[in-house]
Amino acid sequence: MKWWGWGAEDVSFSHEGKPELAPFIERVLSLDVRRPGSAALAFEELEIPATELRAGLRADLADAVGLEHVSTDDRDRVVHGRGKSLTDLIRQRRGDLGRLPDAVVRPATEHEVAAVIRAAVEKDAVVIPFGGGSSISGSLEAEPGETRPVISVDMTRLNRVLEVDATSQLARVQAGVFGPDLERQLNAAGWTCGHFPDSFAYSTLGGWIATRSSGMQSDRYGDVAELTRGLRVVTPSGILVVRPVPSTSTGPSVREMVLGSEGRLGIITEATIHVRRVPSERKILGYLFPTWAAGLAAMRDIAASEASPSVTRVSDAHETAFSFATRNTPTPLDRIKSKALQVFLTRKGWDLEAMCLSFIGYEGSADHVAAQRKLTERITGRHGGLCIGTSPGELYDQKKFDTPYIRDFLLDRGAPADVSETSAPWRQLQTVYDNVMAAGNGAFERLGVPGYLMCHLSHSYHAGACLYFTFALNPPAGRDALEDYLVVKRAIQQAFVDSGATLSHHHAVGTEHSQWLEEDISAPGVVMLRALFEGTDPGANLNPGKIVAADSDRGSRETLARGGSSKSDGRTGGPRPSLDTYQSSKSPS
Amino acid sequence: MKWWGWGAEDVSFSHEGKPELAPFIERVLSLDVRRPGSAALAFEELEIPATELRAGLRADLADAVGLEHVSTDDRDRVVHGRGKSLTDLIRQRRGDLGRLPDAVVRPATEHEVAAVIRAAVEKDAVVIPFGGGSSISGSLEAEPGETRPVISVDMTRLNRVLEVDATSQLARVQAGVFGPDLERQLNAAGWTCGHFPDSFAYSTLGGWIATRSSGMQSDRYGDVAELTRGLRVVTPSGILVVRPVPSTSTGPSVREMVLGSEGRLGIITEATIHVRRVPSERKILGYLFPTWAAGLAAMRDIAASEASPSVTRVSDAHETAFSFATRNTPTPLDRIKSKALQVFLTRKGWDLEAMCLSFIGYEGSADHVAAQRKLTERITGRHGGLCIGTSPGELYDQKKFDTPYIRDFLLDRGAPADVSETSAPWRQLQTVYDNVMAAGNGAFERLGVPGYLMCHLSHSYHAGACLYFTFALNPPAGRDALEDYLVVKRAIQQAFVDSGATLSHHHAVGTEHSQWLEEDISAPGVVMLRALFEGTDPGANLNPGKIVAADSDRGSRETLARGGSSKSDGRTGGPRPSLDTYQSSKSPS
Secondary structure, three states, X not given: OOOOOOOOOOOOOOOOOOOOHHHHHHHHHOOOOOOOOOOOOOHHHOOOOOOOOOHHHHHHHHHHHOHHHEEOOHHHHHHOOOOOOHHHHXXXXXXXXXXXXXXXXXXXXXXXXXXXXXXXXXXXXXXEEEOOOOOOOOOOOOOOOOOOOEEEEEOXXXXXXXXXXXXXXXXXXXXOOEHHHXXXXXXXXXXXXXXXXXXXXXXXXXXXXXXXXXXXXXXXXXXXXXXXXXXXXXXXXXXXXXXXXXXXXXOOOHHHHHOOOOOOOOEEEEEEEEOEEOOOEEEEEEEEEOOHHHHHHHHHHHHXXXXXXXXXXXXXXXXXXXXXHOOOOOOHXXXXXXXXXXXXXXXXXXXXXXXXXXXXXXXXXXXXXXXXXXXXXXXXXXXXXXXXXXXXXXXXXXXXXXXXXXXXXXXXXXXXXXXXXXXXEHHHHHHHHHXXXXXXXXXXXXXXXXXXXXEEEEEEOOOEEEEEEEEEEOXXXXXXXXXXXXXXXXXXXXXXXXXXXXXXXXXOOOOOOHHHHHHHHHHHHHHHHHHHXXXXXXXXXXXXXXXXXXXXXXXXXXXXXXXXXXXXXXXXXXXXXXXXXXXXXXXXX | OOXXXXXXXXXXXXXXXXXXXXHHHHHHHOOOOOOOOOOOOXXXXXXXXXXXXXXXXXXXXXXXXXXXXXXXXHHXXXXXOOOOOHHHHHHHHHOOOOOOOOEEEOOOOHHHHHHHXXXXXXXXXXXXXXXXXXXXXXXXXXXXXXXXXXXXXEOOOOOOEEEEEOOOOEXXXXXXXXXXXXXXXXXXXXXXXXXXXXXXXXXXXXXXXXHOOOOOOHHHHOOHHHHEEXXXXXXXXXXXXXXXXOOOOOOOOHHHHHOOOXXXXXXXXXXXXXXXXXXXXXEEEEEEEOXXXXXXHHHHHHXXXXXXXXXXXXXXXXXXXXXXXXXXXXXXXXHHHHHHHHHHHXXXXXXXXXXXXXXXXXXXXXXXXXXXXXXXXXXXXXXXXXXXXXXXXXXXXXXXXXXXXXXXXXXXXXXXXXXXXXXXXXXXXXXXXXXXXXXXXXXXXXXXXXEEEEEEEEEEOOOEEEEEEEEEEOOOOOOOHHHHHHHHHHHHXXXXXXXXXXXXXXXXXXXXXXXXXXXXXXXXXXXXXXXXXXXXXXXXXXXXXOOOOOOHHHOOHHHHOOOHHHOOOOOOOOOOOOOOHHHHOOOOO
């Protein structure tokens, strides 16, 4: 894994073979990507603080996982020091490595994970679980200035599908398995999990669960919260076992507390997940809509209908233009077809600048696919949608995991690019979109930097959908790219919560989104999360500071850790909330 | 509402007009229901302890909701003193009323609810929310010997549908609305919520949410956990506002913490719920399967297929026999048809004693209903299922909310009858069934009392289903019916958790199921719930003792209440769990 960027060392994105891309980027960002970029520092140039792993803890960890699986290697520590958010990447490239872990341990069994947590609690160390390391919310980095030893627990040796229960369509799977390996093991017996997030190649089942991940085909397979039934989690008070029952009424759902917990309650070692038979047919078709409003309305009507496609996605005009700009060098036939389509659409009265590209997927038996397509196209047709066949969909399907590499390509050239996604009820989506576009573009303008902001809708539900924004900016030389980026990112996130939408649909909170948590889930919601985390992890050993930031009112960590009786604060981990807060709470809508 | 039984004062069940019922009950329970039963005590005979509502709190409550909505009326206090579990009914009939509330208050707005909670926290009183009062898990009764004032908060004045967002298919609804009133308000505009639990007529939206309820058509509409998107909850630290977004990644789901919280986190005042257009067609068809195994297999295959019926239900042979015994007096034509069916099935080689009655429902457009039925009947046919038309389904549909009245009818005659339900993965269902039948029938035998135990499968999911057991026993005169009943109930519940199933699919924990909680969700799961409750409600004012019993290790309530610093126990509300518990945890499967 690259220590400074996304994915495998030998894979990178290039504009070559995509003749329209460089001109497009030049137009929207005033950036000439044909000029070679500057790579990150060489690893050897980094200043890497020495590990402070003390002998006692080192011995405990060696007892726990075997000496050969306790690493204090510098590259290991740097790779495990944080995730792959844009902020992470910029800081890594600058050699600003943050609070590195003192050790990376690689347990192979639940028993070994338990031994690691036991050692950490006993020696007052911090443990941070690490799967694929692809968090883009700052969930993997120790708190700045953490004075206790920090242990990154790399879970990827727990990578096996333990059992497929064909009768119940459930698979028992170890949490450290990467997406492709999971699918390979399941496919071998004719099964699929059907969970394909953008990070698929570099993320693990445990990471998906810990962040409430969602995948490209979640319309059909469900988000990871729906897919995940049983759980085994090592907590400070023992192994939490959630039975893989389909639904239960055992008080507030403990299963749902683990989902999205980002390592704050324990380390997930195993999950029992839904699997389905690999479908006999799978189709992703491209559609064009005359406008964004028409595309939105079509997706909404599909969600309210009796049709159940596996993928529903529509890009706004900005993202559509970008998609077209990333096309490979066209063949002469491509050119003719493309020209013919343009003529046809222009004659129909379409404004080609406003047109929106959409993908709709169908899966199942041939009959089912045909029936779903018919039902769906009755709706797309009502909104002026035009099916443009399978080739755009196939291309999308092949390229869907490559997008994160583009960030590194742009960053080599000084331009930060990132994503922010949210969800909201159908009625609010257009307003959320308008507010975010105004906020993002307003930020570019205030900064006086060229920028581009685009969006697609994906993940349709009964009552709403996800809006996924991608943006890039090109700060002039001499400016702090990270500062400029943060101005834009914050403007977009603030527009989410100000518009009644959520801070993230499936990228989690980590540290990068935690400042919007209270506005999203309200102050009493934060009290509840804090109560859960602090009561479950009284020593604050489990990935502290994530989701809910440490409360500055309550003194140093030393007084918090371990002994319950020495704490001076109340049960909720802060001053008793004032009852006057009844007056100040208001509905977000 | 009856203070001693189910539902409206003027409604009761009778065997009259059901010629086969009395002989059936005589055969299986040695009980002659034709003999008149003995009613409960007259209300006037009850010994009702005086309210201990002190003047200060009374004044605060009057300020909060208006003097006329603070009731200390005896009948009000008795009706609000507990729910309608079998244990509740037996004790009520005996005049053993438990720890009655000192006052029943009836707020009309969220603001008034907040004022009640503020008064309760300030004066250290206990608040117990009350909707329809139909809990059958002991969620509504104050703890025995509670020394603090107890306030029952009757929510039924908050009964309005505030808004229907037709675009998002969401309705904002006050939590105190009863099922029929909710449907009436929604139906008036062409919408339905589609949530129809057995308790429908006597339960409220807030109660459904607080217990993670499930309804008869949840296969289509989703359990209440799925239906409920937005929430407003009055908590000790202010109004919790959960935005009605379709999916979110804001850490552990606060929405899911409220679901099933039984009043321990606050009082739910409002929810934003999924609604759908009233379907143009709705059909519930009856089917017969040759055996229980065939019926189970058919339901499982339907769940794994591309069919999506709205109701899937199959009774075992015992419940099938009971259902047939409750038929109304047949017309001559009925007799002929029934005889012809028997002859036909016998010729097909069916054992009529083993045959199982099933209902499958279809909803939507005429096309959709026809397509779903075709897909479904391909599967039922493979398992020997035979469609017997619409009349049994219509009858089931009309009578479905009457079942709880039968309990009172039998109790009048000294025979306790009750239900216990669970869920498990498809693969385990037959084993769970076998174990529960053995446990229940074994208990009848050990007690030496006639008893009857029957079951149906309902609520199919991807990976499993709910098994719903109903049982009755007829303890001879001179025995304690409650004691005998508890032996059977406990045997069944124990068989659930011993077989890897859950303690309840949709009836909640309350006090009656809490003894199995740790076996179900494991000790660390209990630690997490305790952390959540105690951190959110540091004064233990909110329906204490429900779901997680008070921890006897930790001294009297006085030391628990209010001041955080005076507590001598750890953050998890108990002694620090031993790390040795890692060794003792094991998987339930």
